[in-house]
Amino acid sequence: MASLGSADSGTGSSTGSGTDRTPDAPAARRNASSSLRRALSILMYLAEHDGHPLGTSLTDLATGLEMSKSTVLRLVAPLREERLVDQDPESGHYRLGPQNALLGQLYLERLDIRRTASPLLRQLAQDVREAVHLVSFDPPEIVYIDKVESPQAVRMHSRIGGRQPAYCTATGRAFLAHATDEVLDKVMAAGMPARTPATITSPEELRAELARIRERGYAIDDVENEFDIRCVAAPAFDHSGAVVTSVSISGPASRVTHDRLAEIAERVTETARALTDRLGGVAPAPR
Numbered sequence: 001m002a003s004l005g006s007a008d009s010g011t012g013s014s015t016g017s018g019t020d021r022t023p024d025a026p027a028a029r030r031n032a033s034s035s036l037r038r039a040l041s042i043l044m045y046l047a048e049h050d051g052h053p054l055g056t057s058l059t060d061l062a063t064g065l066e067m068s069k070s071t072v073l074r075l076v077a078p079l080r081e082e083r084l085v086d087q088d089p090e091s092g093h094y095r096l097g098p099q100n101a102l103l104g105q106l107y108l109e110r111l112d113i114r115r116t117a118s119p120l121l122r123q124l125a126q127d128v129r130e131a132v133h134l135v136s137f138d139p140p141e142i143v144y145i146d147k148v149e150s151p152q153a154v155r156m157h158s159r160i161g162g163r164q165p166a167y168c169t170a171t172g173r174a175f176l177a178h179a180t181d182e183v184l185d186k187v188m189a190a191g192m193p194a195r196t197p198a199t200i201t202s203p204e205e206l207r208a209e210l211a212r213i214r215e216r217g218y219a220i221d222d223v224e225n226e227f228d229i230r231c232v233a234a235p236a237f238d239h240s241g242a243v244v245t246s247v248s249i250s251g252p253a254s255r256v257t258h259d260r261l262a263e264i265a266e267r268v269t270e271t272a273r274a275l276t277d278r279l280g281g282v283a284p285a286p287r
Contacts, residue, residue, distance in 0.1 A: 042094075104239075125149070129151055138163075144163075144164075168200065219246075228253050230251065234265075248268065
């Protein structure tokens with residue numbers, strides 16, 4: 001049977017052996033993408049399993065990643081050239097190289113928490129229809145560093161740059177629940193006056209509340225900082241497991257009711273987890 005297109009294609013190219021055929025560009029891109037993903041999986045494996053001081057053996061890498069040793073050797077070669085992976089000269093084991101430290105340092109130096117959090121805050125405010133805050137911690141106070149207004153008529157009077165005590169705010173307690181004893185002592189030494197009839201003013205009660213926050217993952221200001229204002233907050237963590245910021249939803253107690261607390265807490269903690277992930281952070285194990 002004659003080959004279709006072999007006589008009248010008008011291109012003058014041969015289709016016999018296939019040696020002169022133009023490379024399949026999409027297939028080449030897929031192959032390159034697959035190789036990149038597998039090379040990155042080597043880096044991630046070393047990051048997660050690099051507990052031994054001499055690193056990970058070629059056999060363990062191949063077995064753990066379900067690759068042949070020859071494939072691992074091929075993929076690890078450019079990683080070694082860029083010092084993303086180092087090889088121990090005596091054991092031949094592989095470990096993360098120093099270039100990773102440089103990349104991590106540059107990432108952290110250029111990280112803008114407000115810009116990173118902004119789309120998450122806007123989505124949270126839109127979904128819950130209450131004011132959303134992003135705060136930093138300057139013991140004994142928290143500082144508002146970003147805010148998305150509620151779309152409803154009655155709004156919060158907070159402002160970016162404003163400060164509030166940490167001991168009686170949900171955002172502050174999200175920090176304090178994971179703070180050192182020295183930081184907590186500093187906050188309590190600054191005073192814990194009652195700002196409303198519901199404010200926790202006892203160090204013992206505050207410590208008990210912070211333990212509950214660590215257990216459930218979020219903090220509540222149940223009309224304790226301002227009259228008629230209820231707030232729910234959750235911490236976001238950095239790469240070291242420290243709280244780097246906290247996210248909150250605040251609104252009139254008539255709208256942020258006790259019946260809505262579980263739903264709101266779930267949305268706040270979801271947002272804080274997403275922010276932690278975007279910051280390259282890791283949440284500590286519950287304690």
